[in-house]
Amino acid sequence: MSTSVFKEYMNGHVHHEEADIYESDGTLFLTEAFKVIVEEILHKGTDIKQKVCQWTEPDQLRSLLDLELREHGESHEQLLKRVQDVARYSVKTCHPRFFNQLFAGVDYHALTGRLLTETLNTSQYTYEVAPVFVLMEEEVLCKLRSLVGWSEGDGIFCPGGSVSNMYAMDTARYWAFPNVKTQGLWAIPRLAIFTSQQSHYSMKKAAAFLGIGTENVFIVKADEMGSMIPEDLEAKIVQAKSQDAVPFFVNATAGTTVQGAFDPLNHIADISERNGIWMHVDAAWGGSVLFSEKHRHLVSGLERANSVTWNPHKMLLAGLQCSVVLFRDTTNLLMHCHSAKATYLFQQDKFYDTSLDTGDKSIQCGRKVDCLKLWLMWKAIGSHGLAERVDNAFSLARYLVEEMEKRPNFKLVSKRQFVNVCFWYIPPSLRGKENSPDYQKRLSKVAPTIKERMMKCGTMMVGYQPMEGYVNFFRMVVVSPRLTTKDMDFILDEIERLGNDL
Amino acid sequence: MSTSVFKEYMNGHVHHEEADIYESDGTLFLTEAFKVIVEEILHKGTDIKQKVCQWTEPDQLRSLLDLELREHGESHEQLLKRVQDVARYSVKTCHPRFFNQLFAGVDYHALTGRLLTETLNTSQYTYEVAPVFVLMEEEVLCKLRSLVGWSEGDGIFCPGGSVSNMYAMDTARYWAFPNVKTQGLWAIPRLAIFTSQQSHYSMKKAAAFLGIGTENVFIVKADEMGSMIPEDLEAKIVQAKSQDAVPFFVNATAGTTVQGAFDPLNHIADISERNGIWMHVDAAWGGSVLFSEKHRHLVSGLERANSVTWNPHKMLLAGLQCSVVLFRDTTNLLMHCHSAKATYLFQQDKFYDTSLDTGDKSIQCGRKVDCLKLWLMWKAIGSHGLAERVDNAFSLARYLVEEMEKRPNFKLVSKRQFVNVCFWYIPPSLRGKENSPDYQKRLSKVAPTIKERMMKCGTMMVGYQPMEGYVNFFRMVVVSPRLTTKDMDFILDEIERLGNDL
Secondary structure (H helix, E strand, C coil): CCHHHHHHHHHCCCCCCCHHHHHHHHHHHHHHHHHHHHHHHHHHHCCCCCCCCCCCCCCHHHHHHCCCCCCCCHHHHHHHHHHHHHHHHHCCCCCEEEEEECCCCCCHHHHHHHHHHHHHHCCCHHHHHCHHHHHHHHHHHHHHHHHHCCCCCEEECCCCCCHHHHHHHHHHHHHCCCHHHHCCCHHHCEEEEEEEEECCCCHHHHHHCCCCHHHHHEEEEECCCCCCHHHHHHHHHHHHHCCEEEEEEEEEECCCCCCCCCCCCCHHHHHHHHHEEEEEEEEEHHHHHCCCCCHHHHHHHHHCCCCEECCCCCCCCCCCEEEEEEEEECCHHHHHHHCCCCCCCCCCCCCCCHHHHHHHHHHCCCCCCCCCHHHHHHHHHHHHHHHHHHHHHHHHHHHHHHHHHCCCEEEEEECCCEEEEEECEEEEEEECCCCCCCCHHHCCCCHHHHHHHHHHEEEEEEECCCCCCCCEEEEEEECCCCCCHHHHHHHHHHHHHHHHCC | CHHHHHHHHCCCCCCCCCCCHHHHHHHEEEEEEEEHHHHHHHHHHHHCCCCCCCCCCCHHHHHHHHCCCCCCCCCCHHHHHHHHHHHHHCCCCCCCCCCCCCCCCCCCHHHHHHHHHHHHCCCCCCCCCCCHHHHHHHHHHHHHHHCCCCCCCCEECCCCCHHHHHHHHHHHHHHCCCHHHHCCCHHHHCEEECCCCECHHHHHHHHHHCCCCCCHEEEEEEECCCCCCCHHHHHHHHHHHHHCEEEEEEEECCCCCCCCEEHHHHHHHHHHHHCCCEEEEECCHHHHHCCCCCCCHCCCCCCHHEEEEEEECCCCCCCCCEEEEEECCCCCHHHHHHHCCCCCCCCCCCCCCHHHHHHHHHCCCCCCCCCHHHHHHHHHHHHHHHHHHHHHHHHHHHHHHHHHHHCCCEEECCCCCCCCEEEEECHHCCCCCCCCCCHHHHHHHHHHHHHHHHHHHHEEEEEEEEEECCCEEEEEEEEEEEECHHHHHHHHHHHHHHCCCC
């Protein structure tokens, strides 16, 4: 759209007496920038003929972006160019060939919700200041809980899955020892946390941040597919008790970060119940299977958990960040654990029902509105559409594995449970050399080299990592609903192309 | 702009072979919704002839919004109506008469940065996936530190000031007792935190969350203006030591939430240094005075702190959320304290300088990009423009106090240091009745009643609260740069109008 069309549009506003230069200039800039955003990110950025990323060395990028902040401001045109530069040099996570993280793609309704959220610029603490969002959060949490299998309960939107996991851990600690809130950990026995070796690193971060200490996280063994071995959980509970530590928190994972493994939830629930331990499920990645009739069996037993972390910003494409922690508890534990009753914010003599001022459940004061993007997307495509999104990702992952099995240059690391496909590319020089003494060492260098080449070509982005007992391998994750089997074929072809001289 | 114009605009995209129905329908919706957002929020929402809020009872609002999430999706038109409804029933925090929180107004460049951030949808953990933002965060933090007075140091953007304060507390704890990270609080002596009675409630939330306990927060007395009394800090340190608690963290406040008071930083720094205690300054609200030559003396001594919290989303209008915690430390304490070295994300064999992968400093895994909105706004108006914004707010607050002193119906609670103006409105029935036995009780009901009326009229929003020794009073805060003395006059007139029958 030309600038003149936008100006004309803006002129329509001038009849309002209060419209001032500030507002009309501001809106004009915003509108022109919006055009750049649509063109550079949503249009070019989703076009497979364009690059996923424009790799630039840090020093060069620093100078291209002219990052320095100065005494005086810049012109409209100069600022629009800055918008363009930021868009141009940023990775296009909405590009169909972006597979680097557990988020990807773009949902236009969710994005609309996000722009609306940003423009409304409010904080999710009281009904007074965020009436729509207080009620909307309540509704969305209720619906997510019902998918877990709970007709009642509690929950909160958090800035990411790691923080959601922290909430669960803190609430569990308060449930076990309520005096910890006032007296601290010195007043209670040493605590023990249990999580599998394949679980997310946020468990250790949480243990450190909450003052429990990383050494009080007992690491439970996982099987080859990445699922927790329940027998080892029992052994680790016995071990902790023998060290006079009190087991209070078991973290099971539904969809591990690397392999996409699901822990056996019913078995873990049995053990947790028997030992009187709070069971949390980190379903940040895998929770979305709840939408799918076909795949929800993977989280069978989830309803027996005390708390669940779930990130709709991953597989559902709600956009960063959209993470919830849900609680089965109906005794207002979340509020009791976190409230500080600030009188300047949570006045009790307000003229409306102050139970709607839910902000005191939070460890934050101001809290971003994260429910609208999910709500609007859900309204747009329904539970049915979200289920299709999940089922489609599974189908493509299955296809990818099948195709990989047809090609001798690819070797799977482990059996697939979810949409993560972990594999090695075996380059020509290593084929048939499995028994060479330096095979593993040489194989470990293949993924980083191919990764460097794909970044520099900008054709796609796929992550790699080592894992205990395994040298560097690729992890492909299928998330975006726009993908087709053609994209899966492309990935295999492209890795072969990038690695065929190795 | 008419739908046809937008369609024409979209048609320009059709020559790209890969443009598909999904993208063009999606962009069309987004573009039409953008038009609604501009009209309802930025245009009507900033017009003083329109309401700040459309007060609606919760049950009525629930039904108006039709919040329920269903099996099937909705039409384009229906969804656009939903965007309109969300905008309509939300509080317009960008309205010139919104004074309810420590944020208000709208900066169009910051908002542009936010829309760009949302559309790019990335996470601030590695150079690989967020090259522009890793470098930009570095630059913005460096510039903010230089305003504090530090040529070196560290820092991170956090989801709000409460979390920033938590980072400071956790880092201080690790600095004092590094083994706490692995062994937990059981391995170290009971800790003591010091903060004034006027400080933000996040100190207590942090103490609880970090496992230290709220009773280990020693509350230091403040004077009538709201500033910490240093002699009482010394007394409280002695008291803590006598209870075998180890003082490790003093929180001074630069700009208290209610009164806008500044603690005497140099005096507190002397005491902290003498006792070997980490000094943190919660300058979430007041930090922005650093831009102003005229007012930066209020934070004299800030450079002696070990860490500083500062929220550019408040007085600078960067938009929610934009909060940083800055550190004077140059030993990589932040990273040592929080790192978990996840191999799937922070691979050490990458082809670029992995010191740019700063995400392991964070307690989060995915972390929202919060630097762009501040950077773009800063580029747009320069340090000079930001300074003007601060100075303007001070001028208006001074004007408001002067006008209040001319009107016998208003009584100031305490002397003004910053842009917070705390006052009672004395309605006709209470004038000259200061000595009545029920005067305080009756006065305490005035602010809530007027607040209810202003919300229901929708003419403005101003917060009220009680404070130790004081019954409910209003707190006016001047933030938005669009305000004039006319707006200040309006507030006084409107409160008189709303309360003249009380």
